[in-house]
Amino acid sequence: xxxxxAFDREVRLFVYRHFVDEGEPPxxxxxxxxxEKSTEDVEAPFRRLEAAHVLVFAPGTLNIWMANPLxxxxxxxxxxxxxxxxxxxxVWDAFGIPAMLDEDAAIATSCPxxxxxxxxxxxxxxxxxxxxxxxxxxxxxxxxxxxxxx
Amino acid sequence: xxxxxxxxxxxxxxxxxxxxxGASFSLQQAWELGxxxxxxxxxxxxxxxxxxxxxxxxxxxxxxxxFWRLRA
Numbered sequence: 001x002x003x004x005x006a007f008d009r010e011v012r013l014f015v016y017r018h019f020v021d022e023g024e025p026p027x028x029x030x031x032x033x034x035x036e037k038s039t040e041d042v043e044a045p046f047r048r049l050e051a052a053h054v055l056v057f058a059p060g061t062l063n064i065w066m067a068n069p070l071x072x073x074x075x076x077x078x079x080x081x082x083x084x085x086x087x088x089x090x091v092w093d094a095f096g097i098p099a100m101l102d103e104d105a106a107i108a109t110s111c112p113x114x115x116x117x118x119x120x121x122x123x124x125x126x127x128x129x130x131x132x133x134x135x136x137x138x139x140x141x142x143x144x145x146x147x148x149x150x
Numbered sequence: 151x152x153x154x155x156x157x158x159x160x161x162x163x164x165x166x167x168x169x170x171x172g173a174s175f176s177l178q179q180a181w182e183l184g185x186x187x188x189x190x191x192x193x194x195x196x197x198x199x200x201x202x203x204x205x206x207x208x209x210x211x212x213x214x215x216x217f218w219r220l221r222a
Contacts, residue, residue: 013192020192053198069184069191091153091177092187094184095181095184096185096187096188096191097184099188099189100188100189102189109153111154111155112154112159113166118155127177127181131156132154132155132177133154133160133176134154134179135151135152135154135163135171136175137170137171139217140208140217140218141222
């Protein structure tokens with residue numbers, strides 16, 4: 001593994017662990033401080049991770065918007081486990097959070113059509129759900145054309 | 151990707167907003183997708199799936215057809 005690849009991995013792991021532990025992503029300054037680098041040093045790995053579709057930044061900033069399945073800003077998917085609560089970017093990601101954490105979870109959302117609250121429970125790796133259907137509007141090959149919309 | 155109460159709600163939502171109907175599938179399949187896609191995301195050795203690997207995940211859980219193809 002090259003030096004850049006190793007640095008990217010270090011940054012990625014810190015971002016995800018911080019996001020899980022704190023419920024929000026670290027700033028570039030926090031990543032730099034933790035890895036004993038300058039903020040400028042962190043920009044290159046941030047951009048490489050963005051290009052690799054690992055991190056998504058708020059437009060025109062180095063503020064992490066998504067480290068999928070985690071989302072920094074409120075969405076219609078709230079995931080709660082014994083460790084904490086996070087926003088999932090979409091229902092795929094909402095299910096991805098307990099999968100990533102290997103924990104039971106409650107996922108609260110609402111039907112986009114009628115606004116009726118919906119809740120799903122994951123226990124022991126099994127999904128308990130009475131009804132409902134998932135819908136993806138954007139075909140797979142166009143997901144990253146506009147990941148915010150997707 | 152959103153969760154709706156039923157296919158009827160998907161159809162009405164798409165029609166009201168002028169959004170073409172995409173792909174509908176069960177929440178169990180969505181959970182399986184989350185499990186397969188993100189289960190190892192905190193591993194130091196995680197790496198992004200290749201397009202072939204990603205399409206294999208979709209196929210394994212019954213998400214097939216042109217909608218789920220990553221390449222033209």
